[in-house]
Amino acid sequence: MQIFKVGGAVRDRLLGKPVTDIDWVVVGATTEEMLAQGYRPVGADFPVFLHPKSGEEYALARTERKSGRGYGGFTFHASPEVTLEEDLIRRDLTINAMAEDDQQNLTDPYHGQRDLEDRILRHVSPAFAEDPLRVLRVARFAARYAGLGFTVAPETLELMRQLSDSGELEALTAERSWKEISRALMEDQPQVFIQVLRDCGALKVLMPEVDALFGVPQPEAHHPEIDTGLHTLSVLEQSALYKQPLTVRWACLLHDLGKGLTPEEQWPRHIAHEHTGLKLIKAVCERFKAPKDCQELALLVGQYHTHGHRALELKASTLLELLQSFDVYRRPQRFEEFIVACEMDARGRKGLEQRSYPQADYLRGAAKAAREVAVQPLLEKGFKGPELGEALKRERLKALKAYKDAASA
Template sequence: MDIYLVGGAVRDALLGLPVVDRDYVVVGALPEQLLQQGYQQVGKDFPVFLHPKSKDEYALARTERKSGSGYNGFICDFGPNITLEEDLSRRDLTINAIAQDENGMLFDPYGGQADLDSRTLRHVSDAFSEDPLRVLRVARFAARFHHLGFRVANDTLTLMRQIAASGELSALTPERVWKETEKALACEQPQVFFEVLRSCNALNAMFPELEKLFSSTEAHALQALWHGTQLTTELACRFAALTLQLDVAALTALCERSKVPTEHKELALLSSRWHQRIHALRDPNRDDAEQILALFQATDSWRRPERFAHLLLCAQADWQASIAFDSSAVLDSSAEPYPQRAQLWHWFKALQAITAGPFVAQGLKGPAIGEAIKQARLVQLQQWLA
């Protein structure tokens, strides 16, 4: 029985990146042997075991044969006769098909190290096209490693286009699509994920609303996502920045079909509805107190202050994306990049201090308390804007 460290742990170590998860492949063993050593079996379709102490995953070497559509349509064969090279051959990219034995020796039958050196994302074999999920995975790796100079190999991009043309992408579940998308949004350059999907004609199958949006405002949407990424690590904000230019109907359809988390959907809808109103706050002395208060009220800011702060951040990302493509704009480098955000937040925090206590002391009850708070906040806004 031989044990090898495989996949991302080997790849990231060779790139000088932190290694978070460690996965192992076991060659020449039967399930009973691992069970006797205290490993816990967790796999259903093929034997995967958790180490009794580290809880790292150990999988028996296996091969796969296409048996149906989608990324689940495979028959797995495993056993002591499956070689390491056969196991590595089923992996998606060469950089993920490098193994390391317990003595640190590397096994690289498919040229993964050379592709690491040349910063190339290349498929291991033509079997790549049997699994539609790999289109999303390659796009995600392109986003994750973009800052290191990685690009998708032309022949791999060709296979990705073939998968998109085959209709196989429709077999992917919304949950699996969103899981890959969420991982991509967490990258330093998440816009690359969508660029790669569009370059292989897969974006329309995954996110048709974005495909339509990109047909006219691609640069803006991706720039907004990039600026949002510079401002925050919150994935809901990044998603909202990307989709902010969609109308409510299109955004709702995208979120419902893709099983987007409620938090992401709510912030995206608020951003779509209110970003233009926030942009309009260029001259506080001309603004309307009732409209500003309506913004606070309609966005439920008093109960959801953190979400309101995220809304302002999304608006800033959108505005900065607009400025990036406005050749006539003249920016004052000494000024705040988006003063509306700071101004609205300042007003909000000050108005938040107006609470029910004094009105209860006056004897007001029920809805009258809420109306009194609203009027007091309106009066305060009017004084500031006078």
């Protein structure tokens, strides 16, 4: 029995990055031998065991063969005869197909170390094209390591293109897709993830609503970058630069989908794109079964982001409606995430990345003014039920008018 550290732990050590998760492969062992040493079985499809002390996962070396569509369409074979090289060749990228023993002696049959040094994301073997999930994984690694200068090898991009054209991507489950998408959006350069998906044709299969934004112009006076798709990538880039949470990044990706529906004869204007885009945002969220908080914020940002940009001009009554829509009294954090999404949208414009966004503090002040209206005095005056709600609304409107007057004084 031989035990090797494999995959990401080896890759990240060689890159000088912190190693968090460690994957282990066991060569030359049987299930019975693992059980005899106290390992606990956890793998449903193939033999994976938990270490009796550390709890880390140890997998028996295995080979795999394509047997059906999609990510799960494989049969696996694990036996003591399977070599380390045979186990490594089934992996996605050469930089993930390295192993080392307990003395840090490297086994690198597919030149992963060389590709690390050359900053190349390259597939290990033609079997790469058998697993559609790898399209998303490679795009995610591109987003993670773009800052180090990594790019996707042209021949790997070609295989990704073939996968995108094959119909295999449609076989991915919503859960598997969302897991990769959400992880990719939280990388340092999530815009690279979307760009790589677009480069290989996967974006038009997975998110045609986002793909449709490229080539759609906006008024140059407001959007010097003009192209709506490029603007979306820039907004996503800003959201990562400012370390925003997943909810905000997801909303930033989807906020302008309505512009993809604007008839060409109306370009570069996009009248009511906030409302036309809602059905598209909903469709994308449902397709990937995005978590409820991501869905809610994406829809609210899609509908109200132009309100955010015009915050200083809004009437007090419109401000109040905006605050009510977000339920700022019980869910203040959601309104805060809306504000920063609007700021990322404003910063995601060519040459305007550093421009101040006074609307943010103005909206925070408005929410504070409305929240500070006390309910108790109204209760003491005998208001209750629907009448209490109306009285509270009147007092909040009064408070917002006072706030607006003070801010413009």
